Amino acid sequence: MKSLGVVLVVCWTLASPPATAIEDPWDEPTWVAQGGGWSGPPFNATPPAGRGICLRQATSFVSSADHLPGWALHMLSSSSELRDGLAGAFPPPLGPFSGCPSHSPPSSDFLGAVGKYCVANVTLVGPQIDNSTGRHLLARPLVENYLLSFCAEAACSSSALSDALGDFFNRSMASDLDAGTTVNLIQCKTWRREQPMHAPEIAAVCFIVFFGLMVIIGTCYEGFGRAKPRDNNGAWSRILLSFSLLTNAPKLIAASTNDGTMNCLFGLKFFSICWIIFGHTFYNTIMLPLTNPYYFAQLPKQWIRMLVYNESVAVDTFLLISGLLLAIVFLRERDRGVSFNPILFYLHRILRLTPPYAVVVFFYATLLYRLGSGPAWDTLVGYNAKTCRLNWWTNLLYVNNYVKIEEPCMDHSWYLAVDTQLYFVSPVVLLLMYRSRVFRLFVYPILVVVAALVPFSITAAFKLPAAMFVNGPPEDVTRVFTHVYMPAYARAGPYLVGVGLGFFLHYNHKRPLLLPKYVVALGWTFSTASLLTVIFGVYGLMQVDHVYNVWESSFYAGFHRTAWALALSWVIFACMHGYAGAVNSILSWSFLTPFARLTYCMYLSHYIIILYFAGSTRTSVYLSVNEVVRNFFGNLVIVVFVSMALSLTFEFPFVGISKAFIKREGRPRRTVDIGNQPDDSGTIAAPRDKGEVSPEYSCSGANADHPMFPDVEKGSKEETRSLGDRASNTKHAYSNSAYESTP
Template sequence: MALKTILVAVIVGVVRCPDVVFGLHREDVKSALLQVVGHSRIPELLEGALGERQQQQQQRNSTKCDLQLQAAVDSMMNYSTGLWALPMFDAWGKIPSGILQGNFYELGSYEECQKFTHYDRKLEAEGQMQGRYCQLSVPLQMKPLGRQETEEGIDFNVRGLPTGSRQLGLTIGTCFPDSCDANQLNALLNGTFSTLFNSSSAHFTCESHLAAIGAKEIVAIIIFSLIVGLLVVSTVYEVYTMLSGHREPCRTLLIFSLYSNGVKLFQMVPRPSADGSQKSNAIDCLNGIRVISMVWIIFSHNYMMLTMSPLNNMLAMYDWVTSYHSMLVLASTVSVDSFFLLSGLLVSWSILRELDKNRRLNLPLMYLHRYLRLTAAYAALILFSVSLMKYCGSGPFWNGIVTLMSGSCETYWWSALLYVQNYVNPKKICLGHTWYLSVDMQLYILSPLIVYPLWRWGRKFLIAIGCLILVSMGSVMAIFLIENIRLAFVAAGTGGADRMSLTYYPTHTRMGAWLIGVILGYVLHATKDRQVEMSRRTVALGWILSLGVMLAIIFGDYPLQQPDTYMNHSLVVDAFYESTNRVVWASCLGWIVFACVNGYGGPVNTLLSLSIWQPLGRLSYSMYLLHLPLQAMLTGMVKNSVHFGDVDAVHKFWGDFGLTVTLAVVWSLLFESPIVGLEKILFGSLRKSGESKKSVADDKSSDVATDSTASLPQKQTV
């Protein structure tokens, strides 16, 4: 009976419950809940703390926080008051179970605290009371995890934590009147709670009140509303002209049309099958590579966000790291180099075709086209992040996640829109994943300096490109050795930021894969009119080596990631792996593209060239922009501890992926497709011949033009 009473009390969790619940009287439910809440001695502790605080403030007036806390404690200590404060204390977290498995979070009931409100006319001085959610951080007096410095040297037999801090501690959700802030609560903590926790480092952090809508929020609402309004008007106009049948609609007025742009977005153009005698002008396999790489990135970031969640089994991460399948996530950064390869390939291919045709480049037009195509959707996301994102959710970690994602955008939005933040503010990237755009744009700006000499002097200039690749690889190796950087997942808290800013974000350390793409584009351009003949032995050897080396790159990272042994091998191993794996990966992927283009792809080319990849390929830029902010927002809205496991991660991934694709469709129709229409108006005189033919190549160019990782070949070929 007692257990049943407690369970009902916990499930119901309200004070104003009916007189009888599941056969139990209301007072029985409240008494059982009071026992559960009172077991933590929260009211008694607060009463003692308030007593001490009142003695310290005898010569000063009590604050509103003191009065409201005292009223809440009196309610709990005196049944005659109706126990109106019971929901506030019920929202407190309790000491969690499974601490030895890494369960350091007991977040309580965030929503119960937020919904708590009370007003009593007898307590006019206290005023209306609402709940404010706070977190109590209690450092644990335990030997921290991670490699330990000892008198004998370094002990490598201790597991490490993949965070910047090695200090273990409990995070317990609490609920107080909203008149109390963290400073006032910490004053109470220092008086009474510190003796309970036997720690002077315990402290409260409280959720701040959501700021009122200001000027930038109003501007953002107006801009987004205007764009949505244009979309509605343009769509209605097109539908009306189609139904009336009186006249052809004005193409200028269809720029924002949901119907026209939607048809183009989801259009799938059948690709002619290669018969081995005629070479297609399309590189059909790029769509499949692009989409699969994008899915891989979203999948890996899904795991990253899961590790940032309040886990109830944190130590399970280390068992996961020791499994070989974890390398599919930990070594997934090479998926970015797949995009660099595609970008270099398309830039080289497009510029070489333009030079063959006109023997010169219109650089202002080329750069303007690129900037417009990428910046509209990107700028819209930055605007949303700094203005409206904070109003889109709530949770114990919501404010921290929003600050993590968009806090730097308040200061460095300009460097983001100028595509220089990988050098200007590498440790405070606005929308952290968009570092790639800076690198890609910088390489695109520099591309004529590399591709033009390649067109002018041919193979002779390949030596110079090879030297640039070696310089890029050498710079990575030198930085690793000089800065003593390790690759291990558990070493991310020691020099992790330096590793990202020194070797992961800079253009000069990431250009190797892009330059491989430039070489591949040159080779494909040089052989565009003929099939490259290769023997079966050569083809088989190429496929075996490329696939084998790619698998070796993924799983070769395994010994470098092991928590207990990653320091056992020389630093040179980490430096060599990191400086070579990206270029080698791009080279192997380049072979796959080369084989597919020349008719040696077999079932791989059939898979990568499926028409189904075309719509997803057009969405890939918006997917790239939106996926990480979306995943971060979903993480910030978590209100309970989360279990870490592969099944949980895969299940979460499909939800993230579905939402990402859905929002990408909306984002593309709002901010990408209209830019394509505007460009046709601005640069229409240069494109009439290409558009009048309605060729498959025109459709193909739109397939790749909306992808941030592509080089937007449409701007050079028209």
């Protein structure tokens, strides 16, 4: 085997013109990778003074090849080793990143240069030959995405290195194969000396320190106040107390709840966010250089792998819960006699959702890039930092699923835009359903069907695949993501199902619904069958020998998300009314309560952790289920702790401030109880007390009108005890921490 590093510099030495007296083009090592730091030469920069320094460094390196001093060994070890039979072979592992840029030769021997670690994507394109005529047809790739690493001289420009590498392949093997060579340098980087912090980064540090101090001051203020009581009704007192850990931490980590029948949402939220994190961990792993790329191609052939490829339906679970709790909050406020105030409706949403979101976007744009380094750092982390510096405003305006979608800030944040847009148009549906029984019974079902027909029609019109098949052509993934996956009008089905479920549960929460056993059995049968069909129904569509059928793809794309929401609606209903048994016990497990309160902040922050570890990977990765599972659990643990810090420092305090200065007050009004039914003993269930406190929402469970991760926790003290067991046939009610005055 031959070290590519030696081959490259020899090739470059032979191909270069004679050296001339030139000054070193760069005074000090710096990033030269695309998407790098705040300043420095661009990726494709050519040294303005010419190629003389590069040639002299290459000559010096080659002259050291006989005795191989320590610095030369480190540089060679960072280069991939070519194997015989390149065409059709799997790429060799990338050399270790740390061996190249961190080891520099003595300045007297090597002109003060340092190593530059580069990763190149090589493609050999050969002619397509018609066997019947022998004529050359369209070009076909012999070798694609062949990733190689090499440690080159820092003074050599990226274009010069690409030319040298291409020249090597053309001389050594492409000519024998009658093929052309395309070389794309993905990134090159030299050893990065610490650069001074720029104004945005300094502002980010000051911002974080300020809120950290506010948490400390608020905690001390409350602690001293408990020892010496004081009047806490002043504006500054309420602000400081909103930051206190003595108040916020117990609410976050408390595992105890009452027997509220919506406690099943705890489990649905937690397992859904875990599913999302697992999927994102997998997708970022396969983006890394792999030593066994063939394994990725084999994954779609296994049924169980559909759990990974179809994790996107976990987002539809949150859309369902969003619509469900939004409808319940809306109806309970109407029952309290609170008039609908559109200004407070929208203001409440923005103030509760935006603060932690803005903090994470700010972190992406400023400090994220400084966290680490690695061969894939600029491809993963640098790109995200760059796009957030440019397009942060699309996120804070919640239009990033329509604007600048080619350069999105926080790839996963499209969901927050979709959820917010659906929230903003929801009053139209909510008010019509509230005021018109005809609309609820006849128009609403039509809306649900239309919401499913929208992605059906788009898929048929553009002849799109049924879903985003990561094993398919990249352009197909992009088209599905752009036309079907991100637009709010294509994701409205589960949200509308949640709204309808909320109305049904609200109007029937007082009456025990006693269903025959065969009805319960049918409900679970159809629900389970629908869930399994949605997850595993794409198996045949993902196989390489599958023949595309536009109607087959359109049907799945149009109806699978709505079917998922309808199936989960039965699960929620069954848990509420005692027909879920062990399923309800698992989903309502009190141990999951603290983690469920963190789901929104986990969603915001989990990609930072995934990007960090993926971008910091120093060499090629062996892809396996065990590797992905191990990375997932490591990511999950760290995400929980990061989410706790984000919640206690930014989310909980702004929830407290919002509640302290924005009041929703209503007057109790007379209502007609429609659900007082006798229990088995003939006793009439007591009617629900009126005038419960207005609902709240938060990513940690502190404010429940954030439609993505509404929290279900302890109900108000006036709540009647829920049905814990269908056989007991006790009074029914639903409870939610949203209905409490404190988070």
